Amino acid sequence: MKNIIKILPILMLFWVVSVKAVSAAPRLTLNPNSGDKNKNEEFQVRLGAQSEGKKIAGLDAIMNYDATRLELTEKPSLITAGGNFDLYSSTTDGKITISMVQKTTGGALEVPALAGDYVVMKFKTKDLLGTARISFVCTASSLTDSNLLTNENNTVLDVISCSDNQQATYEIKEGSSSGGSTATATSTPIVQSTKKAELPKTGSTGATIGLTLLGIIGVAGAFLLKAL
DSSP, rough: OHHHHHHHHHHHHHHHHHHHHHHHEEEEEEESOOEEEEEEEEEEEEEEEEEEEOOOEEEEEEEOOTTTEEOOOOOOOOSSSSSSEEEEEEEETEEEEEEEEEEETTTEEEOOOEEEEEEEEEEEEOOOOOEEEEEEETTTTTTSSSEEEEEEETTTEEEGGGOOOOOEEEEEESSSSSSSOOOOOOOOOOOOOOOOOEEOTTSSHHHHHHHHHHHHHHHHHHHHHHHH
């Protein structure tokens, strides 16, 4: 009995670790996702993704941010060049829409799992003090908001866990108004591209449309080959 009591804490620790491992789900991240900022200060926020081993062919991120306290100073951009993503973005006051679609190489998609930061967004704080938030627009089973998309067997599937998406909060304080940058970036970028274009301002998501078209083309090709 004494031996069982001694090992109970160890067993409980393993149980907690196992639960955390099982609960990990594909999600979008923001880095840094908190911190103190002075008014009129410039800083960077990196959009990332953790797909937990699932191969992702497209990403949609729709974010709302507090436009009374934050100003987006530049269009979102991929962190480094030379990868397999095409980036599309559109911005309005208080809203950012980003789509990343895998490039086709030799007629096929090169689909990786995602684990890192991919897009940088540059903000500047305003004079209004208080808590500024950035949050993802995400609804389970919806393909018209934030998504992590697979394209298996020419079928587009959204595997994102909306409840696991990372939100961000920043405390805007009086401080100095020198405008110094306080960007903090810890994650290593994985695959990126430099191509950027505007999304049509219709509210539709580019990655979803692009992958659906690829699926339709693939199915049509298969029927054609069978007919021949």
